[in-house]
Structure formats: C-alpha cells, structure tokens
Amino acid sequence: xxxxxxxxxxxxxxxxxxxxxxxxxxxxxxxxxxxxxxxxxxxxxxxxxxxxxxxxxxxxxxxxxxxxxxxxxxxxxxxxxxxxxxxxxxxxxxxxxxxxxxxxxxxxxxxxxxxxxxxxxxxxxxxxxxxxxxxxxxxxxxxxxxxxxxxxxxxxxxxxxxxxxxxxxxxxxxxxxxxxxxxxxxxxxxxxxxxxxxxxxxxxxxxxxxxxxxxxxxxxxxxxxxxxxxxxxxxxxxxxxxxxxxxxxxxxxxxxxxxxxxxxxxxxxxxxxxxxxxxxx
Numbered sequence: 001x002x003x004x005x006x007x008x009x010x011x012x013x014x015x016x017x018x019x020x021x022x023x024x025x026x027x028x029x030x031x032x033x034x035x036x037x038x039x040x041x042x043x044x045x046x047x048x049x050x051x052x053x054x055x056x057x058x059x060x061x062x063x064x065x066x067x068x069x070x071x072x073x074x075x076x077x078x079x080x081x082x083x084x085x086x087x088x089x090x091x092x093x094x095x096x097x098x099x100x101x102x103x104x105x106x107x108x109x110x111x112x113x114x115x116x117x118x119x120x121x122x123x124x125x126x127x128x129x130x131x132x133x134x135x136x137x138x139x140x141x142x143x144x145x146x147x148x149x150x151x152x153x154x155x156x157x158x159x160x161x162x163x164x165x166x167x168x169x170x171x172x173x174x175x176x177x178x179x180x181x182x183x184x185x186x187x188x189x190x191x192x193x194x195x196x197x198x199x200x201x202x203x204x205x206x207x208x209x210x211x212x213x214x215x216x217x218x219x220x221x222x223x224x225x226x227x228x229x230x231x232x233x234x235x236x237x238x239x240x241x242x243x244x245x246x247x248x249x250x251x252x253x254x255x256x257x258x259x260x261x262x263x264x265x266x267x268x269x270x271x272x273x274x275x276x277x278x279x280x281x
Contacts, residue, residue: 004216004217007041007042007045007216008216009277009278010041010045010081010277010278011037011038011041011216011247012247012274012275012276012277013077013081013276013277013278013279013280014037014040014041014074014077014078014081015034015037015247015248015274016271016274016276016280017073017076017077017080017081017090017280017281018030018033018034018037018073018074018077019248019262019267019270019271019274020090020267020271020280020281021073021076021077021090021093021094022073022093022261022262023261023262023263023264023267024091024093025093025094025095025261026261027094027102027261028072028073028093028094028102028259028261029070029071029072029073029258029259030073030245030248030251030257030260030261030262031181031244031245031251031255031256031257031258031259032068032070032071032074032148032177032179032244032258033071033072033073033074033075034074034244034245034246034247034248034251035177035179035213035214035242035243035244035245035246036071036074036146036177036240036242037074037214037246037247038213038214038215038216038219038246039146039175039177039213039219039240039242040074040075040077040078041078041216042216042219042220042223043064043078043144043223044078044079044082045082046220047144047220047223047227048061048062048064048144049061049062049141049142050062052083053111054084054111054112056114058114058130059137059139060139060141061141062141062142062143062144063114063130063134063141063142063143063144064114064143064144064145064146065114065115065117065123065126065127065130065143065144065145065146066104066115066117066123066145066146067117067120067121067122067123067124067126067127067145067146067147067148067151068117068118068120068123068146068147068148068151068177069103069104069116069117069118069119069123070102070103070118070259071148071177072100072101072102072103072104072118073093075104075112075113076090076093076100076104077090079110079111079112079113080281081278082112084110084111084112085099085110085111085112087281088281090281091281102118103116103117103118104116104117104118120148120150120151120154121151121154121155121156121157122156123145123146123147124145124147124156124157124160124161124164124174125156125159125160126145127143127144127145127172127174128160128163128164128167128169128172130143131143131164131169131171131172132167132169134171135171140171141171142171142172142173142227142230143171143172143173144172144173144174144175145172145173145174145175146174146175146176146177147174147175147176147177148176148177148182149176149177149178149179149180149182149187149193149196150181150182150183150187150190152176152193152196153187153190153191153193158203161200161203161205162203164205164235165203165204165205165234165235168233168234169235170230170231170232170233170234170235170236171230171231172230172235172236173223173226173227173230173235173236173237173238174235174236174237174238175237175238175239175240176196176237176238176239176240177213177240177242178196178213178239178240178241178242179241179242179243179244180244181244181254181255181258182255182258183255183258183259184255185255186255196237196239197209197239200237204234205234205235205236205237206229206232206234206235206236206237207236207237207238207239208222208225208226208229208236208237208238208239209222209238209239209241210222210223210238210239210240210241211241212241213240213241213242213243214242214243214246219240222238222240223238226238244257244258245257247273247274248269248270248273248274249273250266250269250270251270
C-alpha cells in the first residue's frame, strides 16, 4: 500500500483540482466530489487491480463504473493523476469540444471512462452486466461501482438490486456515497429511504458499513473486508458514510454546494485550507 502520508497529499491535491476546475467555468458539482475524494484516491492508488494503459474491454483487470456522473471533477482529477491522460487536460473541464464534459461520456474516448453517466440510476445495471461478462470470460477480477444515496430514489436501481442477488452476482462491490444530501436538501426531506442497510439485506446482499468514509485507513479496511466477501454467491454493498464538501469548512454540513461553483474569494479561502502538495496543473 502506498504510504498514507503520500496519499493524504494526493487527497489534498485532488481537492485543489476539483475547486479550480469548477471555479474556472463557474459550473460543476464540488460537494459530492470533495466528499468522495478519499474513496477515489484509495480506489485508484491501491484497491483496483488495474493494468497500465487503458483498454475498453478491461479483460484481466478490475473495472470501475461511476454511476453518479455529476461528481466528474473528482473522477477526472484522479484519472489524470493516476496516469490515464495528461494533468494539463484538466484545464479543459466543461469547455466546448472537451473530452472532460460535466458528465463523463465515451464518444471522445477519454481513457478511464467506460460508460456515459449522469442519467442517474443506470450505473448499477451496467456494472451487473460487466460482472456477468467477467464470469462468461472466466475472468476472476472484480467490478466496482459508485452510486449516490439520493440516486437510489430511482426505481431502476431496485430492479438491478433484485436481479443481482437472484443471479448470485458475487463479483460485484457496489459502493453507496451515503452523505445524506442531494441537490434539493437532505435525502430524508426529499424522499426518505429509511435504512439502506436493511433494504439491501432484505434484497439478499451482503452489506459492509464504513462509518468514517473520509478516512483513508477506514476505507482501506472496509474495502478489504468487502473484497474478502466476494465469491460467496451474494453481491456486496458498501455503505460509505461521507461528508459532502469535505475539506472545505464552508461547504460542509450543507447541500448548498451540491452543484454550485465558488467565487474568487471563496476559491482563495478553500485553497488556503488545502495547501498545494503535488503541483497544480
């Protein structure tokens, strides 16, 4: 495992990338991106069994699917800083004809992106399909996916959740970003879903809870446990309890920064809380 101190620097730099990308075009989704920064850093630094380079078929390696595609800033930053494309390309976020659109797309062939996402509720179905393809190809590698908790208000998820357990899709680890916030307020206020742990278990999934979803050590331990539970005839769900806007004091504890860019003064304050470590693009 990469040293945690080095990964903490990585986390800080990704936060800076997110803030600067969204500020530059006055558009994007910083809240959820900041909340999932530690997860993405852990995933791409250590957890995923991935090959050098990028092949769309993904044979012989773990695959990751981002379902809540609006948190593209964190995805793009980690992909760039993991070697999938040049870091300087982050400058093109959300610009006309850029490969780095507000929601990830595939038609421009951006390395690391396997599905277009952002139409919420569809990613789990794709991940299940990829899981079945792995089994058909006798490929022992795993499928990982990430979903927003508010996204689970979409009905297609529950058809997919039911299908995965019925078909014993046991090479899948689906992580839920459980921050309790969505664009219009708290998930409880918009459409209360009750206990997601109880719901997934009722659908015959194995559930792991990571109580400190912004702590790298907790993420590594929880995902290691999740991986150990694959191959046992049940899909695995990880409930990752994060803080929206984590790392920027005025963005935390509120849904207000779900899809709002910081102004110049706010950017300066946010960057001051996350000192440069690896070098801005």
